[in-house]
Amino acid sequence: MRMDTGVCVLVICLLLVGVSAKADPDCCATGSAWLSTDPGTEGYWKYCYEFSWTGLPHGVSHLDVFLLLDECACVCMPGYFAFADTVGSGPGGNGEPCTVYYYGFFECYGDPSIGVDTPLIKFEPYDDHCEPDTDGTAYLCFYSVAAPVPAGTYSDVIAIKFGQESDTGHLEGVLPSCDTDASATDNTSWGNVKALYR
Numbered sequence: 001m002r003m004d005t006g007v008c009v010l011v012i013c014l015l016l017v018g019v020s021a022k023a024d025p026d027c028c029a030t031g032s033a034w035l036s037t038d039p040g041t042e043g044y045w046k047y048c049y050e051f052s053w054t055g056l057p058h059g060v061s062h063l064d065v066f067l068l069l070d071e072c073a074c075v076c077m078p079g080y081f082a083f084a085d086t087v088g089s090g091p092g093g094n095g096e097p098c099t100v101y102y103y104g105f106f107e108c109y110g111d112p113s114i115g116v117d118t119p120l121i122k123f124e125p126y127d128d129h130c131e132p133d134t135d136g137t138a139y140l141c142f143y144s145v146a147a148p149v150p151a152g153t154y155s156d157v158i159a160i161k162f163g164q165e166s167d168t169g170h171l172e173g174v175l176p177s178c179d180t181d182a183s184a185t186d187n188t189s190w191g192n193v194k195a196l197y198r
Helices: 005-021 187-195
Strands: 026-035 045-054 060-066 088-093 097-107 120-125 136-144 152-162 165-173
Touching: 026 152, 045 060, 045 152, 045 165, 060 136, 097 136, 120 136
Parallel strands: 026 165
Antiparallel strands: 026 045, 045 136, 060 120, 060 152, 088 097, 088 136, 097 120, 152 165
């Protein structure tokens, strides 16, 4: 039985539409760091990341930055990282455009929800009327006593969780290091911070 040429073209088009509708999600980030002048965090490095994502089947649950600091003896000590009450924002929408605000925190033992057990920074949207969309961006910051590593391209060091799924992506820029001596926080004040928790 021969299929009409027009029917063949229609079937192929429908198949292509189905494939494109199920495109893999994509996420990436760019990051930079500078010495903070923000009140209360003078002497820390301020790290800021511009996240972007596309093609998610569900809205964003949270974003992670894997720190690659498993060998740092002090990374899990209180005071190594600090966060503002609101770490940043990005566009969102539930039928209408709105602004999503995020909070952040450090997880020494990783993120079990995506099967990662390395130290990381986690960013979650506040639970309010505005939610991240399936395509979106967010500009999010935190502070650290650690100086940045050299800028570069780091593969699979960010993750995005959406529904029960997650995906990883690359980072262009910097991450914190193990080097707290190069921080603007002098050794005396960093020693005082550590002494509080001994």
